[in-house]
Amino acid sequence: MLSNELTKRLGIQHPIQCGTMQWLSKAELVGAVADAGALACIASAINPDPEALREEIDKTRAITRRPFGVNVSLFPSLSASDIGKLISTVAQCGVGILETAGRSPEPYRDQIKEAGLFHIHKCARIRDAIKAQSLGVDAISVVGMECGGHPGEAGLGSMVLIPKVVKSVECPVIGGGGFCDGRSLAAGLALGAQCINMGTRFILTKECPGHPDLKQFYLDSQAADTMLVMGSLKNTGRVLRTPWSEEVARLENQGAGLEELAPYISGQLARQGWADGGKDKGLYYAGQVVERCQDLPSVDQLISRTVAEAQEVINGLAGA
Ligand SMILES: Cc1cc2nc3c(=O)[nH]c(=O)nc-3n(C[C@H](O)[C@H](O)[C@H](O)COP(=O)(O)O)c2cc1C
Numbered sequence: 001m002l003s004n005e006l007t008k009r010l011g012i013q014h015p016i017q018c019g020t021m022q023w024l025s026k027a028e029l030v031g032a033v034a035d036a037g038a039l040a041c042i043a044s045a046i047n048p049d050p051e052a053l054r055e056e057i058d059k060t061r062a063i064t065r066r067p068f069g070v071n072v073s074l075f076p077s078l079s080a081s082d083i084g085k086l087i088s089t090v091a092q093c094g095v096g097i098l099e100t101a102g103r104s105p106e107p108y109r110d111q112i113k114e115a116g117l118f119h120i121h122k123c124a125r126i127r128d129a130i131k132a133q134s135l136g137v138d139a140i141s142v143v144g145m146e147c148g149g150h151p152g153e154a155g156l157g158s159m160v161l162i163p164k165v166v167k168s169v170e171c172p173v174i175g176g177g178g179f180c181d182g183r184s185l186a187a188g189l190a191l192g193a194q195c196i197n198m199g200t201r202f203i204l205t206k207e208c209p210g211h212p213d214l215k216q217f218y219l220d221s222q223a224a225d226t227m228l229v230m231g232s233l234k235n236t237g238r239v240l241r242t243p244w245s246e247e248v249a250r251l252e253n254q255g256a257g258l259e260e261l262a263p264y265i266s267g268q269l270a271r272q273g274w275a276d277g278g279k280d281k282g283l284y285y286a287g288q289v290v291e292r293c294q295d296l297p298s299v300d301q302l303i304s305r306t307v308a309e310a311q312e313v314i315n316g317l318a319g320a
Pocket residue numbers: 018019020021022043045071073101122143146147148149150176177178179197198199200201284285286287288289
């Protein structure tokens with residue numbers, strides 16, 4: 001058993017989080033991960049209306065009786081009152097775990113604390129982690145620049161970022177960016193993280209609701225097939241290289257601003273692609289670790305083999 005203070009407080013068995021993924025972190029994936037004893041959060045950005053969130057929570061509860069969380073994005077695409085309502089819904093539905101990401105959680109800390117939620121804040125910079133800790137969050141999740149999704153603007157890889165954050169804060173740390181198996185789980189624990197966050201790896205599971213053609217595209221991709229876009233908007237994203245993402249980079253190099261880029265970077269395009277398998281339009285987030293994800297196990301198989309391999313690696317290092 002690789003349990004620790006954080007797994008105990010979260011009520012999970014294994015120190016693994018399925019990174020929250022827009023369009024994918026829905027009931028079927030979140031429920032399967034929770035049922036296998038790890039942590040996952042519903043991406044509320046998929047359904048930013050409290051009633052739809054309530055339904056997704058109910059659907060997840062129909063799959064598992066184990067704990068799971070909800071991710072609320074603090075990017076300014078929602079108004080402050082919408083964010084406040086989503087947080088209230090999480091609490092009213094009795095979901096005990098809230099993950100925030102995207103901006104400082106300061107405006108919502110009092111509400112989250114009063115609601116008694118276990119608050120994980122996700123960020124990519126050391127100074128944001130220190131700030132979140134000063135606001136009293138319960139755990140900090142950090143991602144290195146190799147991650148899929150938004151690696152932040154500091155450009156630090158997981159090997160540098162995770163131990164630095166562990167040393168800089170007192171609360172438990174979840175480390176992400178580049179994790180996919182037991183060997184990397186053991187490495188994350190050795191770096192001082194109490195849990196690892198794997199996103200890209202969970203796309204390639206049976207229960208992930210992405211279209212099989214897109215999963216095959218990920219299976220066929222290497223680390224060098226990922227690229228960074230949206231740095232000019234200070235919202236860097238690591239995505240798979242496609243003619244569409246190359247076009248976004250070209251427009252950025254030409255000095256295009258948000259207005260010109262908006263139709264190219266809208267998340268709604270990827271929503272369609274994840275549903276119908278087309279990748280001609282939209283941005284498809286992926287970490288460098290895509291190179292190491294070469295099969296399509298069930299969530300339960302992935303989690304159990306990851307934990308078993310990590311235990312074997314740790315025992316091997318200890319000479320047991
Ligand atoms: C397809 C995809 C979509 C993502 N969407 C979100 C999101 O909506 N919110 C969020 O906080 N992180 C998002 N992320 C980041 C993941 O939660 C996680 O932090 C990251 O994937 C970890 O790095 P890895 O890909 O190297 O495992 C996304 C990542 C991927 C691959």
